[in-house]
Amino acid sequence: MVSVFIRRELALLARQKADWLNPLLFFIIVLTLFPLGVGPEPNQLRIMAPGIVWIAALLSVLLASERLFRDDYRNGVIEQLVANRQALMPFVLAKIVTNWLSTGLPLVVISPVVAMLLGVEPAAFVAMMLTLLIGTPLLSILSVLGAAITMAADKGGILLALLILPLYIPLLIFASAAIEAAGMGLPYNGQLAILVAMLLLAFALVPLAIASALRINVS
Amino acid sequence: MTEFFSAQGLSCIRQDRVLFEQLDLTLNSGELLQIQGKNGAGKSSLLRLLAGLSTPDDGTIYFQGQLIAECLEQYAASLCYIGHQSGIHEQLTAMENIAFWRAAYQLPYVDSMTLLGELGLAGLEDLPCHMLSAGQQRRVSLARLWLTNCPLWILDEPFTALDQSAIQRLQYRFRQHLAQGGAMIVTTHQPLSDGFSCLKTLELSYRW
Structure with a gap:
């Protein structure tokens, strides 16, 4: 069932290209503007790079999540899935997986280019790839939660940001700490382990919360 | 009883x-x-x-x-519940919508083409549903009644x-x-x- 749902979401993404292209372009635009804004001094950029990359990633995932459930809610798909019960959880999992494939994965893929723009050192660059690889699925899970909670709200955008950004903060702290440690040649296994722990915990529990949020929104 | x-x-x-x-x-x-x-x-x-x-x-x-x-x-x-809204995503074709609901209800495979033909939607299976009329969209939505055993x-x-x-x-x-x-x-x-x-x-x- 999950694979059919994932194929459906991918077909939708193939037809609504703005849904995943806009966040990606946003990510690239923010990161190209930064060196222009703060000046091209390589050392300064190198120090700021971890924070910049992660803040841009965070905001672009947030940008992608607003419309996640909007159409399915309006069309009554969610309502009928809730009545059906058994299909709700596979639907939630398919949403999470495709959200990561369409917004998280592209960020990981273009991060080498970003690293060049900001003059990141090779050691920090590996750390950046790793934290993005572990961190973006967590971003996706949390943003799907936010989208599920706010799907019935008319202008849910700012509410979504207020609800979800605080949950991103631990991720932001540990991910940029890992990149910073790597840049100074220090081990960063600890930070990565915490990121993995946060991801596993979220993956185990948040889908249940998402399903409940959908249920509450249609009742 | x-x-x-x-x-x-x-x-x-x-x-x-x-x-x-x-x-x-x-x-x-x-x-x-x-x-x-x-x-x-x-x-x-x-x-x-x-x-x-x-x-x-x-x-x-x-x-x-x-x-x-x-x-x-x-x-x-x-239970098979079809509410006021159709449960049809406009960007998907009739075939894809039916495949979605068939998976959701875990129904056995059927030839969706024949079913759509019976419902008078022959030739429209590959069009996104927003290009169909309201009545045709309703037919796509109701198609699952021909599949379900609820x-x-x-x-x-x-x-x-x-x-x-x-x-x-x-x-x-x-x-x-x-x-x-x-x-x-x-x-x-x-x-x-x-x-x-x-x-x-x-x-x-x-x-x-």
Whole structure:
């Protein structure tokens, strides 16, 4: 069932290209503007790079999540899935997986280019790839939660940001700490382990919360 | 003998307005319950209660003698609910929408092409549904009734936007379902044609 749902979401993404292209372009635009804004001094950029990359990633995932459930809610798909019960959880999992494939994965893929723009050192660059690889699925899970909670709200955008950004903060702290440690040649296994722990915990529990949020929104 | 489906003393309050109270209904296998009433009388709210989507302000609903709150999984597996909205995503084709619902209800594979042909949608299977007319979209939405084997159907205004021939075909499918021992609850303003031997009607009056 999950694979059919994932194929459906991918077909939708193939037809609504703005849904995943806009966040990606946003990510690239923010990161190209930064060196222009703060000046091209390589050392300064190198120090700021971890924070910049992660803040841009965070905001672009947030940008992608607003419309996640909007159409399915309006069309009554969610309502009928809730009545059906058994299909709700596979639907939630398919949403999470495709959200990561369409917004998280592209960020990981273009991060080498970003690293060049900001003059990141090779050691920090590996750390950046790793934290993005572990961190973006967590971003996706949390943003799907936010989208599920706010799907019935008319202008849910700012509410979504207020609800979800605080949950991103631990991720932001540990991910940029890992990149910073790597840049100074220090081990960063600890930070990565915490990121993995946060991801596993979220993956185990948040889908249940998402399903409940959908249920509450249609009742 | 326990009834297939029954509800006792149902009340529903929306925005301080009592839509209905102390409503009783029973439904046995092979019966069709038609719910009538003016716009805003609470038909859709009643169907949502019966489908387990919202909880009644008062009253109980039984499925095969059990409270539905106690057998939610079993009840949901026996229920095919199609609400006011079609459950069709406009960006997807008819085939993709049907494949989605077939997976959701875990139905065996059928040839969707033949089914769409029977529903008068031949040649339109690969168009996104936003290019279809309202009636054609409704047909795509109702297509799952030809696939499902759920014994209880709850349908909110299934005839909306359908033309006469489609209405006839849908009523034929209703009779098939009832003959196989299924039961259904339908809201409609359209008078159902003759040939429903076990037709019950329930009139909801508009209240202030």
